[in-house]
Amino acid sequence: MAVYTEVDDEALGAFLHLYDIGEAVAFKGVAEGVENSNYLLETTQARFILTLYEKRVNPDDLPFFMGVMDTLSDAGFPSPQPVKAKDGSILQTLNDRPAAIVTFLKGMSPRRPDVDQCRQIGAAMARMHKALSASKLSRPNDLSLPAWPALFEGREETANSLAPNLAALIAGDLERLQDQWPDPAQLPQGVIHADLFPDNAFFLGEHFSGVIDYYFACHDMLAYDVAIALNAWCFEARGEFNMTKGKALMAGYDGERAFTEAELKALPALIHGAAMRFFLTRLVDWTDTPADALVRPKNPVEYAEKLGFHRMAHSVTDYGYDGAVTGV
Amino acid sequence: MAVYTEVDDEALGAFLHLYDIGEAVAFKGVAEGVENSNYLLETTQARFILTLYEKRVNPDDLPFFMGVMDTLSDAGFPSPQPVKAKDGSILQTLNDRPAAIVTFLKGMSPRRPDVDQCRQIGAAMARMHKALSASKLSRPNDLSLPAWPALFEGREETANSLAPNLAALIAGDLERLQDQWPDPAQLPQGVIHADLFPDNAFFLGEHFSGVIDYYFACHDMLAYDVAIALNAWCFEARGEFNMTKGKALMAGYDGERAFTEAELKALPALIHGAAMRFFLTRLVDWTDTPADALVRPKNPVEYAEKLGFHRMAHSVTDYGYDGAVTGV
Numbered sequence: 001m002a003v004y005t006e007v008d009d010e011a012l013g014a015f016l017h018l019y020d021i022g023e024a025v026a027f028k029g030v031a032e033g034v035e036n037s038n039y040l041l042e043t044t045q046a047r048f049i050l051t052l053y054e055k056r057v058n059p060d061d062l063p064f065f066m067g068v069m070d071t072l073s074d075a076g077f078p079s080p081q082p083v084k085a086k087d088g089s090i091l092q093t094l095n096d097r098p099a100a101i102v103t104f105l106k107g108m109s110p111r112r113p114d115v116d117q118c119r120q121i122g123a124a125m126a127r128m129h130k131a132l133s134a135s136k137l138s139r140p141n142d143l144s145l146p147a148w149p150a151l152f153e154g155r156e157e158t159a160n161s162l163a164p165n166l167a168a169l170i171a172g173d174l175e176r177l178q179d180q181w182p183d184p185a186q187l188p189q190g191v192i193h194a195d196l197f198p199d200n201a202f203f204l205g206e207h208f209s210g211v212i213d214y215y216f217a218c219h220d221m222l223a224y225d226v227a228i229a230l231n232a233w234c235f236e237a238r239g240e241f242n243m244t245k246g247k248a249l250m251a252g253y254d255g256e257r258a259f260t261e262a263e264l265k266a267l268p269a270l271i272h273g274a275a276m277r278f279f280l281t282r283l284v285d286w287t288d289t290p291a292d293a294l295v296r297p298k299n300p301v302e303y304a305e306k307l308g309f310h311r312m313a314h315s316v317t318d319y320g321y322d323g324a325v326t327g328v
Numbered sequence: 329m330a331v332y333t334e335v336d337d338e339a340l341g342a343f344l345h346l347y348d349i350g351e352a353v354a355f356k357g358v359a360e361g362v363e364n365s366n367y368l369l370e371t372t373q374a375r376f377i378l379t380l381y382e383k384r385v386n387p388d389d390l391p392f393f394m395g396v397m398d399t400l401s402d403a404g405f406p407s408p409q410p411v412k413a414k415d416g417s418i419l420q421t422l423n424d425r426p427a428a429i430v431t432f433l434k435g436m437s438p439r440r441p442d443v444d445q446c447r448q449i450g451a452a453m454a455r456m457h458k459a460l461s462a463s464k465l466s467r468p469n470d471l472s473l474p475a476w477p478a479l480f481e482g483r484e485e486t487a488n489s490l491a492p493n494l495a496a497l498i499a500g501d502l503e504r505l506q507d508q509w510p511d512p513a514q515l516p517q518g519v520i521h522a523d524l525f526p527d528n529a530f531f532l533g534e535h536f537s538g539v540i541d542y543y544f545a546c547h548d549m550l551a552y553d554v555a556i557a558l559n560a561w562c563f564e565a566r567g568e569f570n571m572t573k574g575k576a577l578m579a580g581y582d583g584e585r586a587f588t589e590a591e592l593k594a595l596p597a598l599i600h601g602a603a604m605r606f607f608l609t610r611l612v613d614w615t616d617t618p619a620d621a622l623v624r625p626k627n628p629v630e631y632a633e634k635l636g637f638h639r640m641a642h643s644v645t646d647y648g649y650d651g652a653v654t655g656v
Contacts, residue, residue, distance in 0.1 A: 008439030025434045025532055028368060031357035040356060040368065042434070106353045106370070111336030204353055 005037045005052045005095050012041075012050075015094050018085040019101065021045050035215060037097075040104070047104035049080060052097040057215060059098045064139045066090045066100060068132065068191060068217045073103075075131035077124075078202075078210035080105050107202020107209035118233050118245040120208040121201055122252025125193070125229060128211065129222050130257060132191040141194065141218040143277050145181050148174060151280040158287050162301050170279070173307060177273050182266035184221050192225035194218050197232040223263040226253055227270035230319060231278065231306055239305025241313075247320030254323070264316045264323065271319065272310035279303035333365045333380045333423050340369075340378075343422050346413040347429065349373050363543060365425075368432070375432035377408060380425040385543060387426045392467045394418045394428060396460065396519055396545045401431075403459035405452075406530075406538035408433050435530020435537035446561050446573040448536040449529055450580025453521070453557060456539065457550050458585060460519040469522065469546040471605050473509050476502060479608040486615050490629050498607070501635060505601050510594035512549050520553035522546050525560040551591040554581055555598035558647060559606065559634055567633025569641075575648030582651070592644050592651065599647065600638035607631035 007015075012024055022044035030038045030049075037052040053062060066082045070090075073081035080102035082090040092099050110117050152159075152174065156167035193200075195216040202210040226249070234245035253259070259267075282300035289297040313319065335343075340352055350372035358366045358377075365380040381390060394410045398418075401409035408430035410418040420427050438445050480487075480502065484495035521528075523544040530538040554577070562573035581587070587595075610628035617625040641647065 009436045010439060012436075023533065024436055026432075027436055029359035030368075031359050040358075104354075108337045108340075108352055108355055111338060205351065 004054050005097055007037075007039060007050070007052070007095060011095060015050075015092065015099070016043070018087075018092060019083065020086055021048065021083060021101070041101065048083060048101045049104055050094075050099065050101050052094055052099045054097065057098075061139060061215075062091055062098055062100070064137055065214050065217060067135070067137045068214045069102065071135050071137070072128060072131050072211075077128055077131045078105065078208075079214070080210075080212055105202060105210040105212060107204050109201060110198050110203060113198050113233050113245070115245050115248045116206065117203060117208075119248035119252035120203075121196070121229060121233060122226070122249035122254075123256050124201075124208050124211065124252075125196060125225060126253045126256030128193065129190055129225070135191055137191055137219075139218045141192075141220040141224075143194075143216070143281065144220060144224075145177060145273060148177070148276055148280055151284055155283050155287055158283060159300075159304075162286075162299075163304055166304055169307070169311070170276075170304075173272065173276060173311065177269060177276060180269040181273065182221070182262070182269060186262050187221040187223055187266060188260060188263065189220060190222050191217060192220050192222060194220065194225060194228060196225065196229050221263075221266070221270065222257075223259070223267055224270050224274065226250065227267060227274040228277075230271050231275050231303075234319075235306055235309075239302075239309050241306075241309050241319065243318075243320035245320070247322060250316075250319070250321045259323070264321065267316045267321075268310070268313055268318070271313070272307070275303050275306040275310055279307060332382050333425055335365075335367060335378070335380070335423060339423060343378075343420065343427070344371070346415070346420060347411065348414055349376065349411060349429070369429065376411060376429045377432055378422075378427065378429050380422055380427045382425065385426075389467055389543075390419055390426055390428070392465055393542050393545060395463070395465045396542045397430065399463050399465065400456065400459050400539075405456055405459045406433065406536075407542070408538075408540055433530060433538040433540060435532050437529060438526050438531060441526050441561050441573070443572050443576045444534065445526075445531060445536075447576035447580035448531075449524070449557060449561060450554070450577035450582075451584050452529075452536050452539065452580075453524060453553060454581045454584030456521065457518055457553070463519055465519055465547075467546045469520075469548040469552075471522075471544070471609065472548065472552075473505060473601060476505075476604055476608055479612055483611050483615055486611060487628075487632075490614075490627075491632055494632055497635070497639070498604075498632075501600065501604060501639065505597060505604060508597040509601065510549070510590070510597060514590050515549045515551055515594060516588060516591065517548060518550050519545060520548050520550060522548065522553060522556060524553065524557050549591075549594070549598065550585075551587070551595055552598050552602065554578065555595060555602040556605075558599050559603050559631075562647075563634055563637075567630075567637050569634075569637050569647065571646075571648035573648070575650060578644075578647070578649045587651070592649065595644045595649075596638070596641055596646070599641070600635070603631050603634040603638055607635060 024043055026042040028040045030040050032038050035056045036054050039050040041048045041050045069079050070082050072079035083101040159166040200213040230246055234242050236242050279300050282298050285297040286300050352371055354370040356368045358368050360366050363384050364382050367378040369376045369378045397407050398410050400407035411429040487494040528541040562570050564570050607628055610626050613625040614628050
């Protein structure tokens with residue numbers, strides 16, 4: 001929700017000389033994305049998004065993220081497409097930051113996705129996974145199970161200040177997740193989005209129109225991406241899971257790529273773990289964001305409430321799945 | 329540089345039902361304007377800016393600001409045009425804020441205006457003044473001479489923390505300005521922009537393409553608008569006035585609407601006063617902006633340096649004007 005690095009007309013003009021996309025006719029910083037500086041760039045030819053990557057993004061990961069977007073666009077999956085400079089390169093430097101231009105994608109993000117949008121995003125995610133299945137791109141998920149204990153360490157008091165006894169509950173969750181976490185080798189893996197929240201999905205009218213923001217994409221179990229989306233799309237307020245939405249999202253996915261039996265068994269732990277990942281990173285941001293930061297951290301309590309639901313769930317049917325599998 | 333009020337897809341969809349401008353296909357908060365929340369709105373018909381007016385704008389002033397933009401657009405001066413709702417109204421309420429939709433204007437703001445851009449903005453300002461000359465719209469300038477002592481009161485220490493002895497210099501300036509301030513009745517008056525900084529001017533390639541952000545517009549001496557622009561467009565770093573730019577800006581204006589002799593005599597005091605107005609409001613923001621605000625205040629020192637130049641200047645020729653008038 002901020003522009004960290006200002007780009008003036010002179011810097012932009014010089015930068016655009018690297019490209020064959022015409023002259024700038026409009027240029028506006030957009031309050032979108034909490035990690036990077038994004039500008040909406042209109043040229044005499046078309047509209048684009050210019051992104052300057054700020055310090056939270058590892059420059060070494062950028063070729064991977066760009067490759068994911070490029071692969072998806074080439075496969076016809078609606079995603080911003082990186083624009084090549086005259087010399088064929090995708091990544092440049094602008095105002096001392098890594099920078100790239102991608103195509104502009106139309107669409108609106110739903111604030112309160114309805115059941116049909118959950119179904120559509122499930123189906124879109126499966127198509128995205130299939131489009132990326134032949135990819136040789138690789139990046140480990142550095143925010144998965146092994147990372148969580150260190151994220152929690154030293155933040156027990158903050159957790160307890162958010163909700164009574166929360167630190168002990170989280171410690172219990174972490175133990176249970178260590179026990180129940182599936183063996184990745186037993187599940188289909190590939191490149192996942194890993195942050196497919198409604199903010200990052202576009203619809204035009206009632207119809208899915210695209211996915212943006214691939215800056216957490218990584219290689220992991222495909223079902224873990226579904227688990228993240230179930231957390232992000234299917235909860236109502238106060239940690240109430242909407243089983244109709246859960247069923248729709250999973251059915252949408254299943255219709256494009258059928259879940260394996262191992263995935264269905266693993267999903268409750270993956271969903272629980274996905275909530276843990278977002279709870280912990282929000283807890284870290286909550287603790288570490290300076291009071292004068294341009295971005296307000298998201299309250300971790302939303303995910304603490306979701307963890308409360310997952311503690312009680314034991315089978316994928318508790319999330320609305322009504323296939324033949326009977327649970328763990 | 330911020331979006332204060334979030335507008336989600338549902339609120340926007342309901343809001344657009346008031347209008348006949350199609351359905352939304354893209355909607356992005358733009359990091360532009362420090363006073364209000366601005367969104368770039370693309371519909372199936374065209375592009376627009378949706379603004380939600382935040383607490384620093386007096387809702388009673390909004391019909392005036394909208395009227396100014398409407399008058400200018402009707403006169404063919406490139407300005408955002410307020411879009412009428414189906415019921416003919418221009419101002420609505422959205423998320424408890426006054427809100428309006430205006431047309432989108434292409435163009436880029438120059439960060440370091442060159443001499444020709446100074447000439448063009450001078451000419452554009454004169455055309456703007458002429459386009460507004462028949463207007464019956466009225467709003468007093470509440471940030472002019474009478475307001476300044478109260479803005480400075482109690483901020484002497486802050487001033488001295490910015491530069492040695494600054495408080496005494498400002499007090500001296502305020503006295504001198506009280507003495508030298510022209511009698512408004514002796515000068516051409518009308519509706520002025522009152523904030524025509526390069527940020528608020530657009531160029532397409534080399535050519536002036538429009539003016540935005542009329543939220544300080546008011547009724548005052550026309551030459552005071554020129555005085556504000558000379559401060560905003562014609563200084564280099566460290567309070568160095570660029571006389572070539574000053575000459576170009578005044579010549580551009582003069583070519584469209586000739587300065588009166590009284591205006592040329594009054595300009596040094598008006599230029600000095602315009603710098604005082606921006607110094608003081610920045611000083612207030614510097615003192616009063618909470619550390620956790622979404623907007624960082626602008627440093628008042630830039631205008632303290634400009635005041636230093638104006639203290640030494642005595643005639644409009646000191647600003648580059650080379651007409652026949654010999655000064656005060």
